[in-house]
Amino acid sequence: MLKKISYVVFPFVVVIIALFVMAGFNGFYYYQFAKNNTYDAVDIAKADMPKVIDRLSGYVVGRYPNFNYQLSIDGVEQDVYNRREVLHMADVRQIFDITRYIGAALAMYVTALIFALAESDRMKYLIDLTRAGLIGVLLIAVCLGLLVVLDFAKYFVVFHEIFFDNDLWLLNPATDRLIQMLPQVFFRDMAVAITLLALLLAAVMHLVAVVIGKRRPAKSEIK
Secondary structure (H helix, E strand, O other), X not given: OHHHHHHHHHHHXXXXXXXXXXXXXXHHHHHHHHHOXXXXXXXXXXXXXXXXXXXXXHHHHOOOOOOOOEEEEOOEEEEOOOHHHHHHHHHHHHHHHHHHHHHHHHHHHHHHHHHHOOHHHHHHHHHHHHHHHHHHHHXXXXXXXXXXXXHXXXXXXXXXXXXXXXXXXXXXXXXXXHHHHOOHHHHHHHHHHHHHHHHHHHHHHHHHHHHHHHHOOOHHHOO
């Protein structure tokens, strides 16, 4: 029973790892800002954008305690974000913190189960576990692919209505820098990137487990 539970939760551990890697990866933001013409859409000097990107990605994954800060914009020292944007990002940070705790708890559960098994059973369990992880992530990828193909905009709204108990996420593209930097297409591409990374991680983990399992001699062969 405990093993079966671990087979179910392990794909989510992999996805959570991929989520934090991509959300905190500045390179993805640079790519998206260039692709979406963000540098032209925001009234912040391009020279200041590395700092903006680092704070944006770093805040959600916990590298920075505060989201807002001041920059010289059009010759005036001012806050980068308004109160509504700051409050919304505080909600986002809370979701990321809860997700981190859940991911850590699930990872500890799986790790404890690995060490609780007899040494002779661990390798087979790791192969089965990583196979389940790969299959589970594939299923998640299929579900996400269907949402993107059917109507990503619709399900993007549904996601916010489920996870946020306010309307702070409804930002104005004409005045709010946060939505100017992170349009809906950014989140669509981020979701795809997280899924692809999760698939890669799951595939590599399963391949490594299989290779080690084949190279490791059986107990009967050890004298």
